[in-house]
Amino acid sequence: MQKHTTFLEECKLALQNDATLVLWVRCEIMYSGRAESHLASGDRLIIIKSDKTILVHQPKGSSPINYMKAGCEHTLEPVEGTDAFILHSRQGKEYLDVFIEQVYDLSTKKLEDHATLQLVGSERDMSDMLYHNPELIEKGFTPLSREEHTKYGFIDVFGYDKKGILVVVECKRYMGDLAAVTQLRRYVEKIKASKGLATVRGILACPAITPNAKKMLEDWKFSYVHVHPPKYLEKHRKSQMKLGEY
Amino acid sequence: MQKHTTFLEECKLALQNDATLVLWVRCEIMYSGRAESHLASGDRLIIIKSDKTILVHQPKGSSPINYMKAGCEHTLEPVEGTDAFILHSRQGKEYLDVFIEQVYDLSTKKLEDHATLQLVGSERDMSDMLYHNPELIEKGFTPLSREEHTKYGFIDVFGYDKKGILVVVECKRYMGDLAAVTQLRRYVEKIKASKGLATVRGILACPAITPNAKKMLEDWKFSYVHVHPPKYLEKHRKSQMKLGEY
DNA sequence: GGGGAGAGATGCCGC
DNA sequence: GCGGCATTTCTCCCC
Numbered sequence: 001m002q003k004h005t006t007f008l009e010e011c012k013l014a015l016q017n018d019a020t021l022v023l024w025v026r027c028e029i030m031y032s033g034r035a036e037s038h039l040a041s042g043d044r045l046i047i048i049k050s051d052k053t054i055l056v057h058q059p060k061g062s063s064p065i066n067y068m069k070a071g072c073e074h075t076l077e078p079v080e081g082t083d084a085f086i087l088h089s090r091q092g093k094e095y096l097d098v099f100i101e102q103v104y105d106l107s108t109k110k111l112e113d114h115a116t117l118q119l120v121g122s123e124r125d126m127s128d129m130l131y132h133n134p135e136l137i138e139k140g141f142t143p144l145s146r147e148e149h150t151k152y153g154f155i156d157v158f159g160y161d162k163k164g165i166l167v168v169v170e171c172k173r174y175m176g177d178l179a180a181v182t183q184l185r186r187y188v189e190k191i192k193a194s195k196g197l198a199t200v201r202g203i204l205a206c207p208a209i210t211p212n213a214k215k216m217l218e219d220w221k222f223s224y225v226h227v228h229p230p231k232y233l234e235k236h237r238k239s240q241m242k243l244g245e246y
Numbered sequence: 247m248q249k250h251t252t253f254l255e256e257c258k259l260a261l262q263n264d265a266t267l268v269l270w271v272r273c274e275i276m277y278s279g280r281a282e283s284h285l286a287s288g289d290r291l292i293i294i295k296s297d298k299t300i301l302v303h304q305p306k307g308s309s310p311i312n313y314m315k316a317g318c319e320h321t322l323e324p325v326e327g328t329d330a331f332i333l334h335s336r337q338g339k340e341y342l343d344v345f346i347e348q349v350y351d352l353s354t355k356k357l358e359d360h361a362t363l364q365l366v367g368s369e370r371d372m373s374d375m376l377y378h379n380p381e382l383i384e385k386g387f388t389p390l391s392r393e394e395h396t397k398y399g400f401i402d403v404f405g406y407d408k409k410g411i412l413v414v415v416e417c418k419r420y421m422g423d424l425a426a427v428t429q430l431r432r433y434v435e436k437i438k439a440s441k442g443l444a445t446v447r448g449i450l451a452c453p454a455i456t457p458n459a460k461k462m463l464e465d466w467k468f469s470y471v472h473v474h475p476p477k478y479l480e481k482h483r484k485s486q487m488k489l490g491e492y
Numbered sequence: 493g494g495g496g497a498g499a500g501a502t503g504c505c506g507c
Numbered sequence: 508g509c510g511g512c513a514t515t516t517c518t519c520c521c522c
Binding site for chain 1: 280283284287288289290291293296297301305310311313315316350351353357359360361363365366367420424429431432477478
């Protein structure tokens with residue numbers, strides 16, 4: 001862990017070496033790119049990663065108040081006659097200028113991390129589950145395909161019911177809303193048109209649904225099926241799982 | 247700026263005092279809540295904010311690999327017989343467990359920041375612009391309302407054309423896509439139904455449009471109008487603006 | 493607090 | 508690279 005000799009030197013060294021850099025500063029921020037923003041002076045945490053991602057965090061909130069994506073170019077210059085610095089971060093047509101009025105602290109380290117997140121319970125997992133457990137949709141449902149790509153989007157689960165009528169199933173891992181119903185409708189109409197069918201059923205599979213979405217489903221003669229996304233680890237937690245065992 | 251006396255004490259003090267806490271660690275992570283995830287051991291940056299938001303960042307990428315929202319409860323405990331710690335963060339049905347194998351460094355400080363972001367160029371600014379400059383939509387367009395709320399969503403700009411036909415305008419500040427067209431279609435149909443009209447025009451106003459969205463627009467006899475979201479600061483930058491002047 | 497929709501969305505996958 | 512879409516989306520606004 002290196003601590004600062006000279007602020008400017010430390011930062012430049014970190015950027016050169018693809019180390020991660022954390023700055024505690026009081027600063028004012030200007031952004032211009034896809035939109036434009038200004039943030040008045042305050043205390044913030046600045047993080048510059050090895051891939052040159054920059055994040056500026058205020059003391060509250062989950063999201064960075066300003067940021068630039070990986071591959072950004074950073075230049076740091078002192079403001080003559082003061083203790084201040086300006087950090088210019090630019091990438092194509094995007095500009096982020098941080099006027100650093102005061103540096104409280106700096107730390108930098110080269111982080112080694114090759115792990116990738118293993119996630120369970122996504123919509124993909126949910127459509128997997130429905131494909132392999134079609135009775136969760138309804139009795140007699142026979143899946144034909146998953147993640148079927150059409151010109152107007154791709155369909156989560158596609159199959160036919162016990163009467164042989166085609167069924168489009170759209171999964172949502174959380175609350176089904178109006179956008180989910182319009183999405184389902186788009187797929188149903190696409191299938192009708194491409195196969196020349198008068199009747200294609202539409203089913204929205206999700207753990208809950210908003211009242212307006214439910215009404216819109218009914219307007220379009222679609223159905224709602226109550227399904228929860230799958231979880232595998234939960235039971236382990238409940239049986240006093242130890243973290244190190246994974 | 248306080249540097250560590252004892253790791254455990256420093257962390258607990260920071261959490262008690264609503265300070266912001268930054269940890270450089272090697273760790274393994276488990277999450278269980280809306281979904282479930284596991285992340286194998288690696289070097290990461292952990293940030294706990296004054297509002298108890300926790301963010302875990304890998305050395306690459308814009309988004310935190312794991313996180314919990316504001317109001318989370320954190321408890322830190324040593325693992326007996328080792329130098330390791332376990333950080334339990336929990337909030338309702340959400341659990342985040344960080345198995346900290348090694349602590350590289352810690353820093354903590356109470357950040358003072360009361361500034362809020364001033365942003366220009368949002369979709370709201372865009373619909374404002376169109377409402378006050380209706381000729382940007384087309385000659386003879388007369389706006390009636392903005393952000394009109396309907397049961398099936400709310401309409402960006404609503405008005406009538408030179409022939410007196412009702413027009414629904416949907417704005418997108420970036421590339422118009424299939425979702426934008428289905429959204430527009432939903433509003434047009436809602437207006438048709440609620441007012442008992444056979445003809446209501448739909449216009450998608452955006453700086454660009456995907457080929458499929460354009461085709462779908464045409465299928466539905468809707469139009470595309472090329473409009474850019476407004477920017478105000480850009481001209482300042484181009485005339486050698488100084489940051490401190492804002 | 494829930495619903496609806498934007499976001500400087502980001503990230504992933506497929507063509 | 509673009510396109511289509513999920514996301515532990517997050518955030519804001521408004522009922």
